[in-house]
Amino acid sequence: MAAPDAPRGRPRDSRAHQAILTATAELLAEAGYAATSIGAVAARAGVGKDTVYRRWSGKAELVYEAVFTQTEAVPVPDTGTLRGDLTVLLDALVREFTAPGAAAALPGLLADFAARPELRARIRSQFLAPAKSRLVELFERAVQRGEADPDLPVDLVLDTLAGAVFFHTGLLGEPAGPQLAAQLAAIVGRGIEAR
Amino acid sequence: MAAPDAPRGRPRDSRAHQAILTATAELLAEAGYAATSIGAVAARAGVGKDTVYRRWSGKAELVYEAVFTQTEAVPVPDTGTLRGDLTVLLDALVREFTAPGAAAALPGLLADFAARPELRARIRSQFLAPAKSRLVELFERAVQRGEADPDLPVDLVLDTLAGAVFFHTGLLGEPAGPQLAAQLAAIVGRGIEAR
Amino acid sequence: MAAPDAPRGRPRDSRAHQAILTATAELLAEAGYAATSIGAVAARAGVGKDTVYRRWSGKAELVYEAVFTQTEAVPVPDTGTLRGDLTVLLDALVREFTAPGAAAALPGLLADFAARPELRARIRSQFLAPAKSRLVELFERAVQRGEADPDLPVDLVLDTLAGAVFFHTGLLGEPAGPQLAAQLAAIVGRGIEAR
Amino acid sequence: MAAPDAPRGRPRDSRAHQAILTATAELLAEAGYAATSIGAVAARAGVGKDTVYRRWSGKAELVYEAVFTQTEAVPVPDTGTLRGDLTVLLDALVREFTAPGAAAALPGLLADFAARPELRARIRSQFLAPAKSRLVELFERAVQRGEADPDLPVDLVLDTLAGAVFFHTGLLGEPAGPQLAAQLAAIVGRGIEAR
DNA sequence: AGTTAAGCGAGACGGTACGTCCTGTCTTGTA
DNA sequence: TACAAGACAGGACGTACCGTCTCGCTTAACT
Structure with a gap:
């Protein structure tokens, strides 16, 4: 009985891995999602196309990882009110969606994800999972408070x-700041409060 | 006073126009947005590619017109309450977004729109305009009622x-029915009621 | 008994005819044979494409008429010798083939003619006919002289x-002058003299 | 001492190369020069258009190589007379110009070559080079004989x-055989003999 | 004077070819 | 086995030209 998957041959080069992710993020910010082709990414990263395809099965997966992976799931601080907690969560969401790379990537990326089952x-299960766990935590506190x-x-x-x-920031490109988070938190927070 | 622009040359063939729109809608429903290429549309419509490009400058414009133009802006019936009116409006929105062609087209279409200033x-100004005018009307009634x-x-x-x-239906593909409209109307309706 | 083909309807506009020929010659000299499309000719002549097609069945016929029709078949002057006569004839031929429009048109034009039976x-029967009649006349004089x-x-x-x-001027683009005519006349003249 | 240009990447597939040349020759013979489009060649060769454009910059270069490359520069046998040698050379020239593919290709091909500097x-430098070297050799022998x-x-x-x-065979399509070579050799041979 | 028929400028039409780009796979030599 | 390079088949892109057609209008010759 051999080890089920003993890595044989040359191990993957982690510098190539990182160079691809960096090149992807730069291209997204500079040229947009449509112009971020696998070939262009590979060329900028100084890497062969196969080295990209060996790690990601296509543009959507690559971009997803390049843009939405360093998001640390910071738990929502306990502000004491449902609305306060929602504001903090929405503020993080707004910041995440309006980061340079993300803003350029999101519409096309989500369209590509939606197009393939x-x-x-x-x-x-991946995109929304961190936000959902924070939202659940936030709700549990509100339920305990009777809110x-x-x-x-x-x-x-x-x-x-x-x-x-x-929709507001990614598609329409409206300016987004803390005020947006507050407004949305006000509307949705009041909408779900216990009556 | 002379007519400002006398139409010269052979007039455009309205049958070709209609054939293109029909072919576009069919292709969207059958093969999706990505596979709906201008060439494929032209071939199915029995038309040269130039005849398409003469009317629309690209795929996004064509698909937009093929899918979102027969939308009659039916005014929201007066149900007597803000929440009732919102439910009706949302129900129409859900139906519009889940129509066979629209569901297939929306993610890619909005991504293409968002990518070009x-x-x-x-x-x-176009997509949301009809819904906005209905929403404004609905709000005015609610303001008069003090809601x-x-x-x-x-x-x-x-x-x-x-x-x-x-997001719920177009991107995530969740089943959407009247219940969704009612739930959203409940949340947002309560969220914006006068306190 | 009516005239066999009484011209009915509006007669053709001779100014359009001339404008087309002029535009053709200009385009040939300026942009070459390949860029001399029927559409470009019509546009420059201020004429509809049909007005061109009504008179000529295609580019080759049009260019032929625009370039090789004002050639008056000047009879070869009697220089007294076969070689002298040949030199004169060749000199005219060289001039005809190196005229601004003709030089640009000939290779493509002859290729188009050759491609259609x-x-x-x-x-x-048309291109070479004038030259042939002059050559025959020239030969008859040489035969009578016993040359x-x-x-x-x-x-x-x-x-x-x-x-x-x-080949020398049209295809290879070699500079052509009276010397070329003289050299060719020397070779071919001696080649066909009575032995 | 390093090799000046180490070949990197996947080498070009010689079977694709040959398939393209074969498809080109067949299309020329079957459909003529005008109908021999790059797309049609690629389709018949079972090859992408890029694979053609990677090797040849256009139709003219491709056709030239497909038709005029297997011409082995057979030296002219020494027949003992200028006229005999010329007859042999012309006979080869006639055969080369009337081969199935060449006859169909030559007018259009030469026109395309002539149109681009x-x-x-x-x-x-390429088309005529082999014939020129044979002609030079032939002349040298004739000079030594005093012819x-x-x-x-x-x-x-x-x-x-x-x-x-x-002109005689390619453009006018006149039947060409050994008799033509003999007649031309007679005229030109006598025309250049030492007097 | 009214009718008829053709010419005319304009430009739309169905088709075909162009040359470029991208995709995802493959085949080299080198590590 | 990975890697850089780049060739490969396939297919979409947007443009150009072909030769035909369909408009509204004009220009004659024949009622």
């Missing part, structure tokens, strides 16, 4: 928050 | 509604 | 003269 | 021979 499923009902449709609320931010 | 501006404040951020509320529906 | 036959045999293969000699000039 | 220069002058204008004689054959 196996990727589409990953929007919720919210325990049977809130969490996924739908999350889709609303993400959809609103994405 | 001159098209991006048209998302609000809502007169200084509501209409655009932001509209972005929230559209973003929520688009 | 019905046009190919016209190379000899040449009466059974010369006139067509072949003509093909040789035309081919040599066309 | 950088290609035009190659008519003499010809040492200061013959070789290029002009070559242009005359090639022009005559091309």
Whole structure:
């Protein structure tokens, strides 16, 4: 019995890995999602195309990892109110969606994910997972305070928050700042408070 | 006073126009947005590529017109409450976004619009215009009833509604029915009620 | 008994006719044969494309008429010797083939003629006809002087003269002057003298 | 001492190379020069268009190589007389110009070469080079025998021979056989004999 | 004077070819 | 086995030209 997957041959070069991610992020910010072709990324990273395809199966996966992976899932600080917590969460969401690379990547990236069933499923399971866990935590505190009902449709609320931010900033390109987070938190927060 | 621009030359063939729009809608429903190339549309419509480019400058404009033009701006019936009116409006929005062609087209189409500044501006001025006028009307009635404040951020509320529906159904592909409209109307309706 | 083909309807506009020929000659000299499209000719002449196609069935016929029609078949002056006569004839041929429009048109034009059987036959019957009649006249005088045999293969000699000039100047673009005519006349003249 | 240009990357596939040349020759013979488009060649060769453009910059270069490259520069056998040698050389020239593919290709091909300066220069340096070397050899023998002058204008004689054959057979499509070679050899041979 | 027929400028039409770009796979030599 | 390089088949892009057609209008000759 041999080890199930003993790595044989030359190990993968982690510098190539990082160079590809960096090149991807730069290209996205400079030229946009459409112009960020695998060939262009490889050329800028000084890497062969195969070295990209060996690690990612296509542009969407590559861009996803290049843009949305260093997001540390910082837990929402306990502000004491549902609305306060929502504001903090939305502020982080806005910042994440308006970062230089992300703003350029999101519309095309989400369209590519939505177009392929196996990727589409990953929007919720990967893209939204960190935000959802924070939202759940936030709700649990609100329920304990009696501010919210325990049977809130969490996924739908999350889709609303993400959809609103994405549509407003990602698609329409409206300027986004803390004020946006506050306004949305006000609307949605009041909308889900226990009556 | 002479007519400002007498039409010279052979007039455009309205049958070709219609054949292109029909072919576009069919291809979208059958093969999706990515596979709906100008060449494929022209071939299916029995038309030269020039005949397409003469009318539309690219795929995004063509698909937009093929999918989102027969939308009659039906005014929102007066249900007597803000939440009732919102439910009706959202129900129409959900139906519009989940129609066979629209569901296939929306993610890619909005990505293409967002990627080009001159098209991006048209998302609000054309895509959202009918919904906005209905939303404004609905708000005015609510303000008169004292249900809502007169200084509501209409655009932001509209972005929230559209973003929520688009994200939930268009991107994530979640099943959408009247229940979704009701839930969203409940959240957002309560969120903007006069306190 | 009516006239067999009484011209009915509006008669053709001779100014359009001339404008087309002029535009063709100018375009040939300025942009070459390949860039002399029917559409470009029509646009420059201020004329519809149909007005061109009504008179000429294609580019080759149009260019042929625009370039090789004002050639008056000046009879060869009687210099007293076969070689002298040949020199004069060749000098005219060189001048005809190196005129601004002709030089630009000839290679493409002859290729188009050669590619279509019905046009190919016209190379000899129209293109070469004037030169042939002059060559025949020249030969008859030489035969009478005893300088040449009466059974010369006139067509072949003509093909040789035309081919040599066309290849040397038209295809290779070698500078062509009276010296070329003299050299060719020397070679071919001596080649066909009675032994 | 390092190799000046180490070949990097995947080497070009010689089977694709050959398939393209074969497809080109077949298309020329079957459909003619005009219908021999790069796209049609690629399709018949089972090859992408890029694979053609990677090797040849256009139709003219491709056709030239497909048709005029297997010409082995057989030296002219020493028949003992200028006229005999010329007959042999012309016979080869006639055969070369009337081969199935060549006959279909030559007029259009030479027109395309003549239309572009950088290609035009190659008519003499590549097209005519083998024939010229044979003609020079032939002349040297004739000079040694005292049959010809040492200061013959070789290029002009070559242009005359090639022009005559091309015009007679290539453009006019006249039937060409050994008799044509003999007649031309008689005319030109006598024309350049030492007096 | 009214009718008829053709010419005319303009430009739309269905088709075909162009030359470039991108995709995802493959095949070299080198490490 | 990875890697850089780059060739490969396939297919879309947007442009140009072809030769035909369809408009509204004009210009004659024949009622």
